[in-house]
Amino acid sequence: MKKIIAQLFISLDGVIEDPHEWHFPYFSDAMGRAVDGVIGQADTLLLGRATYDGFAEAWPGRETEGGEDAYFAKKLGDTRKVVVSHRPLDGAWRNSERLEGDLVEAVTALKNEPGEGHIAVSGSVALVRQLLAAGLLDDLNLLVHPIAVGKGDRLFRDGSDSVPLALLSAETLDLGVVDLHYGPAAPAEEASYEDAKQHLAGAEG
Incomplete structure (x- = not known):
């Protein structure tokens, strides 16, 4: 079965909205490798x-222009793109198709x-929220930027159900x-302060 990996740019205060407004000062060769790897x-x-429409508007032109990002733009164009949408695609970007039927x-079926x-x-x-809720996401890759944005939509909203996760790997980029x-x-198992205090420094001494 194929794995689904979701990659998000996120701030220290959990904001994922409009990363183009705060993310680019932190984009380096190391982050480029992280993005390419996923x-x-x-x-x-x-x-x-919405993401597909933004990509389809930007990346084909970048491929045609032949600039520094043309190689990555071609990769995206050559890759199969499956879009979750109730509306038909306009067919302008190659290798694009609409996901048919019930999302889950x-x-x-796509994973299989x-x-x-x-x-x-x-x-x-x-979409990431729906995949998490359905248990279909195998890897949530968060590129956490050292900035508190202070406003904007957050990945985990107030009032949403808790989502237990296990850390698979962590790396600090340059x-x-x-x-x-x-x-x-x-x-996680239920616990209280009575359970936690035994782990405080000096608790055994």
């Missing part, structure tokens, strides 16, 4: 409609398709961004 190496991109059933590559989700926060990978986990 997005550039995927054999399928699973995207929400269709994504499960043959092949050794992974499925990547870039941005598409509403400009202070922390590259975190989380996988699904069982709910």
Whole structure:
């Protein structure tokens, strides 16, 4: 079964909205490798409609222009793109198709398709929330930026259900961004301060 990896740029205070307004000062070669490892190496991109429309507007032109990002733009163009949307696609960006049917059933079928590559989700926060709730997300990759934005939509909203996760890996990049990978986990066991205080420094002395 293929893994689904979702990659998000996120601030210290949990903001994921409009990363283009605060994220670029922290983009380095190390972050470029992190993005390529998830997005550039995927054999399928699973995207929400708003993210897809933004990508389809920007990346084909960048590929045609032949600038420094043309190689990555071509990668995205060559990759299969599956879009979660109720509206038909305009067909302007090659290798794009609309996900048909129930989200959980269709994504499960996508994961069961043959092949050794992974499925990547870039941005598409509403989709990421749905995949987490359905237990279909194998790896939540958060690139945590050393900035508190102070406003904007957050990945985990007030009033949402708790989501237990297990840390799979952590790496600090050169400009202070922390590259975190989380996988699904069982709910933590109940505990209280009485359980925790034995772990305080000097508690055994």
